[in-house]
Amino acid sequence: MRRFAQQCSQNVAEDVNNESLNSSLDGEVVVGLSALEVIKKWDETRKPIQSISQIFSPVSPRLSRDLMFSPRHPLKSKINSSNCLQSECFPLSCDEIYNQGHRKNGVYQIYPAGPYTPVNVYCDMETDGGRWTVFQKRKDGTVDFYRNWNAYKSGFGVANGEYWLGLESIYLLTLKRKFELRVDLEDFERNKVFAKYAQFSISSMAINGEEEGYRLFVTGFTDGGAGDALTDISGANFSTYDHDQDTSSANCASEFSGAFWYVACHCANLNGRYLRGSHTSYANGVNWCKWKGYHYSLKISEMKMRQVHQFQ
Numbered sequence: 001m002r003r004f005a006q007q008c009s010q011n012v013a014e015d016v017n018n019e020s021l022n023s024s025l026d027g028e029v030v031v032g033l034s035a036l037e038v039i040k041k042w043d044e045t046r047k048p049i050q051s052i053s054q055i056f057s058p059v060s061p062r063l064s065r066d067l068m069f070s071p072r073h074p075l076k077s078k079i080n081s082s083n084c085l086q087s088e089c090f091p092l093s094c095d096e097i098y099n100q101g102h103r104k105n106g107v108y109q110i111y112p113a114g115p116y117t118p119v120n121v122y123c124d125m126e127t128d129g130g131r132w133t134v135f136q137k138r139k140d141g142t143v144d145f146y147r148n149w150n151a152y153k154s155g156f157g158v159a160n161g162e163y164w165l166g167l168e169s170i171y172l173l174t175l176k177r178k179f180e181l182r183v184d185l186e187d188f189e190r191n192k193v194f195a196k197y198a199q200f201s202i203s204s205m206a207i208n209g210e211e212e213g214y215r216l217f218v219t220g221f222t223d224g225g226a227g228d229a230l231t232d233i234s235g236a237n238f239s240t241y242d243h244d245q246d247t248s249s250a251n252c253a254s255e256f257s258g259a260f261w262y263v264a265c266h267c268a269n270l271n272g273r274y275l276r277g278s279h280t281s282y283a284n285g286v287n288w289c290k291w292k293g294y295h296y297s298l299k300i301s302e303m304k305m306r307q308v309h310q311f312q
Contacts (some may be wrong), residue, residue, distance in 0.1 A: 090115040093173060094123035094133040095307040103130070107159040112172040119169055120159040124304055128196075132182060133173070135165035136303035138286055141274030145259065149243035152259050153210065164271070167202065167238060170305075171209035174201035179305040181218060183270075185226055185288055186300035188277045193225030193291055200305055213237030213245050216261040227290025229268040236261040257284040270301045 090111040091097045097108050105125050109118040110133065124132035138145070143162035157163025173179065181200035186192045198220025206212035216236050221228045237245035239262045241254040252262035258272035267289040275285035275297035283289075285297025292298065 092176060093131075093305070093307055094121065094125070095131040097123055098125055098131040112169045112176075119155070119165070121165060122159045122163075124302070127184065127304075128182065132304035132306045133165075134302055134304040135170050136270060136301065137162055138270065138274060138301040139299070141276065145271040146257050146273065147240065147259065149240045152238065152240055153214075167214040168209065171202045171204075171206075171214055173305065174204045175209070178308040180220075180308050181230075182302075182304050182306070183226065183230075183288075184300070184302040184304070185291060185298050187292060187296070188299045195224060195226040195228060195230065196222040197230065198222070199308075225291070226288060229288050229290045230261075232267065233261050233263050236263050255284075270298075270303065273297065 093110055103125050107120055108123050110121050111118055122134040124134055139162055143157045153167050155164055155166025179200045181197040183195045197218040201217045203209040203212040203215045216234055218230050218234045221231055239245045239253045240259040244251045246252045246262035248264035252265035253259050256265060256269055256272060258269045260266060260269055260271055269287040272285050272287060278296055279285050283294040286301055287294055
C-alpha cells in the first residue's frame, strides 16, 4: 500500500505537469497531499478504495476528475475492482448520489455513458423528497437556448446556472432505469406550479436514440397547478431549427425560436426565448400554455427526472 501511495503521488505530480498542487486551477484552490499524507489518510479510513475522492478529498473537483481518468493512474485498477460498487463510484443519476448520503442541492457528477465520461449536473435534493436529476433549467436568460441539433444532443450551459443536459445523456439514463418527470415553473410574480408524470423516457426501446428522433414518452399526469402540456405530445420527436422532425408543414423550432418535442406546433416551449414576462409576440417565449398561455414567458423552468423504485 505504501508503494502504491508513493507511485500515486508521483503520477499526480506528472499529470499536472509538475506544477504544485498548492497552486490554483481556474480559480479553484487546490490543496496538495504528499505520499506520507496519502498513507496516513489510508490508515485513518481503513476501508476499501471506493473513489479517488476518499484519498484526495481536499483536491478540487476538476483536478480530482482529471487524476481519476489519467491513463497512468494506479487508482484506475482500484476503481474498477470489485471493492467499488457502480452506484458508489460512478453514480448514474442524482438518486444514487442521494443514496450515498448527499442531501444538499448542488452540482454533482453522474455517468450516464459509463465510468470514463463524467457529466456535471444539478441535483435537486429537497423538492418532493429530493433525488431529482435536473436536465433543463432556465432562470435568468444568461444562456442562449436557440441552438442547433448537435448542441441539444450533447448539452450546453453550466450546471450551476442555466443549461440543457443533452438528449443523448437523457436517452442513456432512461435506457438504463425507469424514471418519473417533474416540471417546476415560476412566473415573475413568484407564483410557483408544477406538473408531474409517473413515467418518462426518451426512445427507451431504441438501439440508437438519435436515429429514432429522441422520441418523448410521458404518462401518469399529476397536476400541481401547471396543467398538462406534455401528454398530448407523447410520442413526438425532438426538433431544432436545423433538424425539423415535427408533424407541421412549418418548421416549429424556427417559427417559435426554440427546440422541443413539437407536433404542430406546441403547448410547451420551455427552450424558447427568455422574454421576461408578458410579450406581444406569439408563442416564442418560455411558454407553458396551460398555465400562462402563449404571451407570457416564464422566469424559471426546471425539467427534472427521478428514478422510480418498486417501493414507490
